[in-house]
Amino acid sequence: MRKQHASLDAVPDLIARWTGLLGLKTEARYQPSGDEEAFPNRLLITGPDADWLAASRGQALDALQFLVHEAQGEREDTKLAYLDVKGARLFRMQEVMAMGRLAAERARELGSHTLGALSPRERRWVHLVVSREEGLGTESEGTGTFKPVRVFRK
Template identity: 65%
Template sequence: MRKAALPLEQVPERVAQWCAHLGLKITAEPGPSGDETLFPNRIVLDGPDAHWLAANKGFGLDALQFLVHEAQGEREEKGQAYLDVQSFRLFRMKEVVAMAGMAAERARTLGSYTFASLSPRERRWVHMVLSRQPGFTTESEGTGTFKALKVTRV
């Protein structure tokens, strides 16, 4: 029998509890992302030990994120919580949005532009940003988790 899903509003408290069990002094609070469509339900992790989650390219943060999504049992993005520490993911979102703008300019000039491998979340950001601009199509290419993404002028 599956446990009841962890509601979005209880995620910050649960994350803080899990971190405390690991011996980490971390607080978790909802925070704005500046673009709720691309980065909804941002939970900001802070405290004297928060930097440990961002270390090693954020692998600790990714692992904690996976546990949160499993506990939530939610598959719709609008209902999932997204963890961020030291604006690690917020900065990456802004970086990818800027790269999408640059890709649009290159595709407008050259006809197409292909990103090197991006994570599923990063590809989604590019797809969403360019869907807001008429005249472009986007398509993921390759297999596996990290794939290339092609932007084409229509």
């Protein structure tokens, strides 16, 4: 028997239904991030109870995003929905990408520059922004979920 998966179009209704079952009043709609390669399918969650999802450093939002990804059954970034409340994740993406650009400048000057420990998604943003620069490379260092990223001249 084949398992049914939620499409991108079905995710906003799925979010509203799941948060409704928790007693939260929210709405979800797709809103472009401005850099679809770095932050595709940004789903902005609004409503009177959306702040509850962002509380405690977004742990509930992370859990909800995990469940959405499981329901989607996809593993390709371009086909997954990424949740955001009050633009916090969009702001973090912009912040991390700016850090990556600064690290690229420093690496051009000094030969290499290492950023502090970042989450897998944040490391992806740094790798992406540096890959857009000629003559530079990146590598994640260490083990575990949160790792530093070294930017270096090739």
